[in-house]
Amino acid sequence: MKKQILIGLFSLLFLQSVFAAGTHYEMRVDGLACPFCAYGIEKKLKAVEGTSDISVDLNKGLVKVNTVEGKELTEEQMKKLFNDAGFTYRSMKKTPL
Amino acid sequence: MNHKPEHSGIKFSVTGLLMVVLLWSTTGNTAPITFNTALPVAQGEFLVREQLIVNQSGDDPDVANRDRTATAAVTALGYGISRKWTVFGILPYRDIDLDLEMAGQKIHRNNRGLGDASVFMRYTAYQDNKPGQTFRIAPFAGVKAPTGKDNTRDNLGTLPPPAQLGTGSWDYFAGVVTTWQTLRYQVDAQVSYRINNEANDFEAGDIARLDSSLQYRLWRTAAKGGIPDYLFGVLEANLIHQEKNRVNGNSNPNTNGTRLFLGPGIQYVTKRWIAETAIQVPVMQNLNGTALENKYIVRGGVRFNF
Numbered sequence: 001m002k003k004q005i006l007i008g009l010f011s012l013l014f015l016q017s018v019f020a021a022g023t024h025y026e027m028r029v030d031g032l033a034c035p036f037c038a039y040g041i042e043k044k045l046k047a048v049e050g051t052s053d054i055s056v057d058l059n060k061g062l063v064k065v066n067t068v069e070g071k072e073l074t075e076e077q078m079k080k081l082f083n084d085a086g087f088t089y090r091s092m093k094k095t096p097l
Numbered sequence: 098m099n100h101k102p103e104h105s106g107i108k109f110s111v112t113g114l115l116m117v118v119l120l121w122s123t124t125g126n127t128a129p130i131t132f133n134t135a136l137p138v139a140q141g142e143f144l145v146r147e148q149l150i151v152n153q154s155g156d157d158p159d160v161a162n163r164d165r166t167a168t169a170a171v172t173a174l175g176y177g178i179s180r181k182w183t184v185f186g187i188l189p190y191r192d193i194d195l196d197l198e199m200a201g202q203k204i205h206r207n208n209r210g211l212g213d214a215s216v217f218m219r220y221t222a223y224q225d226n227k228p229g230q231t232f233r234i235a236p237f238a239g240v241k242a243p244t245g246k247d248n249t250r251d252n253l254g255t256l257p258p259p260a261q262l263g264t265g266s267w268d269y270f271a272g273v274v275t276t277w278q279t280l281r282y283q284v285d286a287q288v289s290y291r292i293n294n295e296a297n298d299f300e301a302g303d304i305a306r307l308d309s310s311l312q313y314r315l316w317r318t319a320a321k322g323g324i325p326d327y328l329f330g331v332l333e334a335n336l337i338h339q340e341k342n343r344v345n346g347n348s349n350p351n352t353n354g355t356r357l358f359l360g361p362g363i364q365y366v367t368k369r370w371i372a373e374t375a376i377q378v379p380v381m382q383n384l385n386g387t388a389l390e391n392k393y394i395v396r397g398g399v400r401f402n403f
Contacts, residue, residue, distance in 0.1 A: 028228075033278045037137070058229070
């Protein structure tokens with residue numbers, strides 16, 4: 001019985017890694033202080049291929065976005081994107097979906 | 098009845114003031130209602146602002162008992178050329194009513210149509226972004242082109258300059274605007290100068306102007322995807338000094354002066370649009386001679402991100 005449970009758990013882990021799809025990014029951005037300004041950021045991120053579920057948390061100064069599998073957002077790319085929108089990119093945290 | 102238009106507008110002090118009122122109703126992000134902001138327009142993005150302005154003048158100290166209502170629907174478009182440079186274009190549609198008395202007769206004059214267009218550039222010279230706040234300084238400079246008709250006539254003859262849609266002159270302006278924005282409030286301040294030039298033997302006085310605005314968040318909705326709507330209470334002050342007008346090269350002693358307006362207002366801000374209204378009340382008018390006083394200026398408008 002123990003053996004079957006262990007096999008089941010390993011199978012679940014294996015399946016999760018096989019079907020992991022994309023990445024969730026949480027980026028810290030400075031200078032964000034009003035709802036109207038956030039739209040420029042959303043629009044620019046939407047224009048990046050493979051992005052979805054974009055949201056901006058004004059209070060925490062966080063911009064969140066998901067990417068499809070195989071699509072990576074780089075620090076350089078985000079620095080330029082936020083800079084062009086008038087804000088300052090600080091850091092990013094990546095989590096597999 | 099064929100009254101010669103003796104009150105040929107040169108006594109009115111509101112021509113240049115109205116033009117500057119129209120000009121500074123520009124675009125921007127969450128921003129003052131009566132002037133511009135230093136906040137960014139994202140590179141490659143557009144903002145549009147529509148504002149309706151009713152400028153009422155009266156309480157004439159002169160025997161002509163002048164009363165003037167100037168209404169303008171002002172369209173302003175902003176475009177982010179780069180992260181530092183933004184270009185703005187402004188075009189007013191104007192409707193001007195002028196009432197006065199001459200030789201015991203009441204006279205009404207009206208004019209409506211497109212006014213003078215303005216274009217100016219703003220450069221973000223300094224910005225300091227921190228979590229939930231930003232501080233910016235942005236100089237700007239531009240030109241007002243004589244696109245509005247400046248020689249309209251009615252059955253009494255050529256309308257005086259305050260009733261014309263355009264000034265006929267190329268005028269230049271420059272200034273600096275600074276903004277400090279946080280999640281809770283925003284402070285903007287602007288200093289500017291406008292050089293008015295001569296056309297049709299008339300030259301409106303140059304204008305020096307100091308503006309300030311405080312926008313304080315009174316209320317917010319629940320966040321939708323992290324972005325709530327904000328309701329701001331707004332209080333603005335506009336100190337405007339205009340030199341005397343000149344006619345045929347001679348200074349007119351009954352024109353212009355210094356005015357201080359206080360403007361309470363409200364602003365509802367969402368991710369895609371802003372709706373706002375304010376009333377500017379003159380709290381001090383130190384005018385020359387019999388220059389016409391401002392009674393109030395009412396503004397209502399919307400801004401869109403697209």
